[in-house]
Amino acid sequence: MAAHPERLLELAAERATxxxxxxxxxxxxVFLIDGRIGYVESVLTPGVEALLLRPTxxxxxxxxxxxxxxxxxxxxxxxxxxxxxxxxxVSAVDTEILRRTALADAALATLGAAVPEAARTRxxxxxxEKHWCEALCTFAVPDVxxxxxxxxxxxxxxxxxxxxxxxxxxxPKLPIERIRLTATQWNIARSADGSTTPLDLAWLLGHGxxxxxxxxxxxxxxxxxxxxxxxxxxxxxRLVPARHAMSFLHASIAESDENLCAPESQQP
Amino acid sequence: xxxxxxxxxxxxxxxxxAGLNAIHGLISASLVEPDSAHVLDTVIGDRGVNLGxxxxxxTVAAGASDVIxxxxxxxxxxxxxxxxEDVIITLGRRHHLIMxxxxxxxxxxxxxxxxxxxxxxxxxxxxxLRALAPVLETMTSPxxxx
Numbered sequence: 001m002a003a004h005p006e007r008l009l010e011l012a013a014e015r016a017t018x019x020x021x022x023x024x025x026x027x028x029x030v031f032l033i034d035g036r037i038g039y040v041e042s043v044l045t046p047g048v049e050a051l052l053l054r055p056t057x058x059x060x061x062x063x064x065x066x067x068x069x070x071x072x073x074x075x076x077x078x079x080x081x082x083x084x085x086x087x088x089x090v091s092a093v094d095t096e097i098l099r100r101t102a103l104a105d106a107a108l109a110t111l112g113a114a115v116p117e118a119a120r121t122r123x124x125x126x127x128x129e130k131h132w133c134e135a136l137c138t139f140a141v142p143d144v145x146x147x148x149x150x151x152x153x154x155x156x157x158x159x160x161x162x163x164x165x166x167x168x169x170x171x172p173k174l175p176i177e178r179i180r181l182t183a184t185q186w187n188i189a190r191s192a193d194g195s196t197t198p199l200d201l202a203w204l205l206g207h208g209x210x211x212x213x214x215x216x217x218x219x220x221x222x223x224x225x226x227x228x229x230x231x232x233x234x235x236x237x238r239l240v241p242a243r244h245a246m247s248f249l250h251a252s253i254a255e256s257d258e259n260l261c262a263p264e265s266q267q268p
Numbered sequence: 269x270x271x272x273x274x275x276x277x278x279x280x281x282x283x284x285x286a287g288l289n290a291i292h293g294l295i296s297a298s299l300v301e302p303d304s305a306h307v308l309d310t311v312i313g314d315r316g317v318n319l320g321x322x323x324x325x326x327t328v329a330a331g332a333s334d335v336i337x338x339x340x341x342x343x344x345x346x347x348x349x350x351x352x353e354d355v356i357i358t359l360g361r362r363h364h365l366i367m368x369x370x371x372x373x374x375x376x377x378x379x380x381x382x383x384x385x386x387x388x389x390x391x392x393x394x395x396x397l398r399a400l401a402p403v404l405e406t407m408t409s410p411x412x413x414x
Contacts, residue, residue, distance in 0.1 A: 211303035
């Protein structure tokens with residue numbers, strides 16, 4: 001299961017307020033308010049500042065530069081810009097929705113990673129510390145962990161080799177004569193050059209990593225992108241077998257049946 | 269994830285969704301991210317007591333997200349370009365109404381409304397949901413600085 005629930009559950013029981021820093025390979029920060037989760041931040045997934053700023057960037061090069069900084073952990077300029085945006089043009093509802101999206105995405109990266117306790121994961125709690133973006137709503141730790149497990153189950157059911165950190169590329173030739181894509185699907189297909197992963201694409205689009213991975217799976221099913229760098233054109237042109245369909249509902253039913261047997265291998 | 273009623277600042281997302289409480293026979297209404305089947309918020313209506321909103325809400329959100337994915341695929345495969353306006357699922361005792369909000373959230377949201385058939389007027393509920401959708405959509409569409 002998750003790597004750090006013990007410390008987290010302890011702090012929840014103590015109704016602690018502050019930031020729990022989870023260092024290590026899949027590190028992140030969990031911000032607690034009275035023992036409930038206000039926000040989760042991960043250097044791996046786009047935070048609320050990235051989701052807020054993305055629509056304001058028409059210039060792809062400028063965005064790529066900002067993302068490069070954010071992925072190195074240089075968040076200060078983006079936080080300043082996002083703060084200004086919140087005060088000027090973005091409503092509190094927009095901000096709060098994007099905050100929840102970013103929270104759940106970071107929770108998977110931070111709390112869902114298959115890091116064994118034995119890996120000496122260092123945790124450090126700073127009492128009183130709060131995230132810059134105000135939490136209008138907080139979530140119980142078990143509820144967030146349940147959402148993390150649901151997402152792990154979904155990722156474990158993706159087929160065609162699709163995983164958050166596995167590169168995808170457009171197929172050279174469409175498998176069918178005509179296809180209509182959404183704006184997001186087009187942007188994914190456009191950027192899938194064989195070196196980009198769903199995680200990279202999420203940063204590029206300013207969407208969640210989990211949602212983008214599911215969207216990439218959908219495009220792989222349609223035969224528009226592939227994870228196989230050596231796939232010949234002809235085999236990409238085969239029709240989509242039904243067994244590759246991913247259903248949130250089936251995953252959710254399977255999860256409650258299997259309980260905690262969620263796969264641990266495919267993490268962002 | 270269930271929300272906390274003890275949060276400090278006013279939860280504006282919940283307040284916006286609570287506008288749907290006016291629908292007669294409302295069991296629950298959820299704001300869902302269809303790309304991840306993530307339930308962002310839920311309100312429980314006058315017919316929604318003792319129903320265990322968390323587990324049931326998640327199942328409905330997962331099913332609704334699947335439905336949207338399938339219907340998007342269908343509309344994408346049809347000859348004429350068209351947009352999905354809403355989905356009505358009629359069960360023996362319940363209606364499920366799904367309405368996409370394509371410009372809300374990071375990449376579109378849906379509202380999923382569950383109604384008690386015996387105590388609701390579907391046509392009226394649909395009108396009420398439609399009247400509220402633009403409000404939610406305007407409120408939730410990301411600010412664009414161009």
